Each structure stands twice: as structure tokens, then as C-alpha cells.
Amino acid sequence: MKKFLILCAFAWVATLPACDDGPVYEDAAAASPDGITLRLTGNLQGIESWSEEYSVVAAGFGESDYAVISRKITPDSDGEVSLVLTGIGSEVKRLELCVINRLRKRIVSFTSVDCSVASERVDMEVGTLDVSMFRAIQQNIFDAYCIQCHGGSAMAGAGLHLTEGRSYEALVNMPSTKSSDGALLVQPFDVANSFLxxxxxxxxxxxxxxxxxxxxxVQFPDLLALLDDWIAAGAGK
Ligand code: HEC
Structure with a gap:
């Protein structure tokens, strides 16, 4: 797995120029009146693999799974990203590089940083990161719920390896061994006939x-929907 660096630089502002009544000393722990600014930089690969139900965003979250504030990430043709999100209010406790659905609900998260003590600015430098739909599935479904029986240990149920690096080739256009009618495990664009x-x-x-x-x-409907949406969109890598 690629390592990434989260650089969280808190700019502790001691003095702020005031309009007319001399310098004002700001409480360093309090967010500035205009909110925090997030600057996200890095090289993100695979954004285009996400189907239209989803957006890869920089987003702020409070207590719930629904983004309080978000901005869609659009890398340049090399994948380079330099995004600034301003006006992040004090209700925001975490800043994330994540994927939200149309209801702005977080589906998966790639990087997350606590900003509850940040006063002015947070820098998130994520390095080079694969943020494709398939990697999200690998990390959030296969790694989390499947590999202990499918290749992560000595055992691979039904001979099916769902470990990183093997799962894609084991699933896409591959015949199922348990299906009685010769279904493929993943038939691109055809959810109903995919045995997975x-x-x-x-x-x-x-x-x-x-x-x-x-x-x-898998007890999370959002994750099951993610898998189905991936198949429906053609099961790309
Ligand atoms: C606790 C162990 C265990 C876990 C966890 C597990 N599986 Fe399985 N899986 C098996 C076994 C064992 C079989 C084969 C069953 C049999 O032969 O009766 C199997 C079979 C399958 C098959 C059928 C393969 C085929 O070729 O027809 C699929 C698809 C599958 N699992 C997907 C998953 C996915 C996806 C996850 C995670 C969400 C998962 N499994 C988690 C043990 C597990």
C-alpha cells in the first residue's frame, strides 16, 4: 500500500490587523471568523473511474456522515491536484479526501484529518494516491470483510482470492465455481447476472x-450499492 503524508500545519495567528482600533489578539484555539481554509495537494489517480452517482471531494464533516461543506476534486491531465476550500465553519471537526454520494453522504474515505483544534489553515499533502472506484472496493469491502477467508491466510474459499493485486483478475469475467448455471463472478455492466x-x-x-x-x-447498504454501481459502470480497474 502506498504511504501518504498528511501534513497538518496549524497557523497559529498571534496578531491580526484590525480595521480601526489597533491590533487584536486572537485566541489561537478559536476558529477565525471566516472559518478555516483547507489546502489539499497531491497526485490523484483513478478519479474518472467513479460513476456519476459519486463525487470525489475534499469535504468537512461534523458529527454525521453527511458533508457540511465539500468541493469536487478535478485533477489536471497528469493527476495533479491543488485545491483550496475556504469558509470551513467551526461545526466541522474532520477534513477528508473522500467520496460522497448525491445526498452528500460519505461512502468511503481515503484520508482524514482532525481539524477541531485548527485555527486558520490546514494543509493536506496526500502524495500520490490511487482513488479509483476499484481501490475503494478493495479497501473498504474485500480487505475489511472477505480476505480472512479469501486469500489473506492459508485459506481461499472456493479458490477465490480477494486480496489486493489478485482480486480484480479473480473476479472480472471469471466463471463462478458455486453457480449452477455458469454465471460469471463479475459480468461487466450486468449486475443481476454477476454471481458476486x-x-x-x-x-x-x-x-x-x-x-x-x-x-x-456486508451489513452496509452503501457498500453493497458501491459494488453494484461498479459492476453497472463496467467494472473498470
Ligand atoms: C468466514 C469465511 C468467509 C468470509 C469472511 C467470506 N467468504 Fe466467501 N466463501 C467462503 C467459502 C468457504 C466459500 C466456498 C463455499 C462452499 O464451497 O461451500 C466462499 C465462496 C464465495 C463465493 C463463490 C465463489 C464462486 O466461485 O462461486 C463468492 C463470490 C464469495 N465467497 C465472495 C465473498 C465476498 C465478496 C466476501 C466478503 C464480503 C466473502 N466471500 C467473505 C468463505 C468466506
Whole structure:
């Protein structure tokens, strides 16, 4: 996995020029009246792989999963990003490089930084980062819920390896061993006929007495939708 650097530079402002009544000494812990400014720099690869339901953004979050403030990231043709998000209010506690859906709900996060003590400016330098839809799936679904039985240890259920570097080739356009009608595990553009979808969204593993029950293996509808949307968009890498 690529390492990235989060540089969180808090500009502790001691004095601010005031309009007419001499210098004003600001409480360093309090956000400035105009809010915090986030500057995000880095090289981001794979943004174009996201389907239109999603946006890769720099965003601020308070207590909930819904962005209080966000700005869509549009890298140049080399992937270079230099984005400034201003006016971040004190209700924002975390700043993230993340993916939100149309309701501005966070679906996955690539980088997150606590900004509750920042007074003026936060620099987020993320280095070179793969933020593709498939990497989000790898990290947030396969790594989190699957690899302990699918290649992360000595065992790979049904011979299926879902570990990073092997999962894509093991799934896309590959025949399923458990399906009785020769379905592919992932058939690009066809969610209903992709056996990966059937495995996680139906009770087939129960009714066919698999050695492992896959019902409720992923309990987050947003993540199941992410997988389906990836297939529907053509299952790109
Ligand atoms: C606790 C172990 C375990 C976990 C966790 C697990 N699986 Fe499985 N999986 C298995 C086993 C074992 C089989 C084979 C079942 C059998 O042969 O009866 C299997 C079979 C499958 C198959 C059928 C493969 C084929 O070729 O038809 C798919 C697809 C699958 N798993 C996907 C997943 C995904 C995706 C996750 C994570 C969200 C996951 N599994 C998590 C153990 C697990």
C-alpha cells in the first residue's frame, strides 16, 4: 500500500490587523471568523473511474456522515491536484479526501484529518494516491470483510482470492465455481447476472448449503450499492 503524508500545519495567528482600533489578539484555539481554509495537494489517480452517482471531494464533516461543506476534486491531465476550500465553519471537526454520494453522504474515505483544534489553515499533502472506484472496493469491502477467508491466510474459499493485486483478475469475467448455471463472478455492466452480487445480496449461500453463510456479510447498504454501481459502470480497474 502506498504511504501518504498528511501534513497538518496549524497557523497559529498571534496578531491580526484590525480595521480601526489597533491590533487584536486572537485566541489561537478559536476558529477565525471566516472559518478555516483547507489546502489539499497531491497526485490523484483513478478519479474518472467513479460513476456519476459519486463525487470525489475534499469535504468537512461534523458529527454525521453527511458533508457540511465539500468541493469536487478535478485533477489536471497528469493527476495533479491543488485545491483550496475556504469558509470551513467551526461545526466541522474532520477534513477528508473522500467520496460522497448525491445526498452528500460519505461512502468511503481515503484520508482524514482532525481539524477541531485548527485555527486558520490546514494543509493536506496526500502524495500520490490511487482513488479509483476499484481501490475503494478493495479497501473498504474485500480487505475489511472477505480476505480472512479469501486469500489473506492459508485459506481461499472456493479458490477465490480477494486480496489486493489478485482480486480484480479473480473476479472480472471469471466463471463462478458455486453457480449452477455458469454465471460469471463479475459480468461487466450486468449486475443481476454477476454471481458476486448474487452471493452478497441473496440467500443463495444458505439455500445451497455453502460451507459459509454469506448472508449479511456486508451489513452496509452503501457498500453493497458501491459494488453494484461498479459492476453497472463496467467494472473498470
Ligand atoms: C468466514 C469465511 C468467509 C468470509 C469472511 C467470506 N467468504 Fe466467501 N466463501 C467462503 C467459502 C468457504 C466459500 C466456498 C463455499 C462452499 O464451497 O461451500 C466462499 C465462496 C464465495 C463465493 C463463490 C465463489 C464462486 O466461485 O462461486 C463468492 C463470490 C464469495 N465467497 C465472495 C465473498 C465476498 C465478496 C466476501 C466478503 C464480503 C466473502 N466471500 C467473505 C468463505 C468466506
Amino acid at each position: 452480487h448474487t452471493t452478497l445480496n441473496t440467500d443463495i449461500s444458505l439455500t445451497q448449503n455453502w460451507r459459509m453463510d454469506h448472508v449479511n456479510m
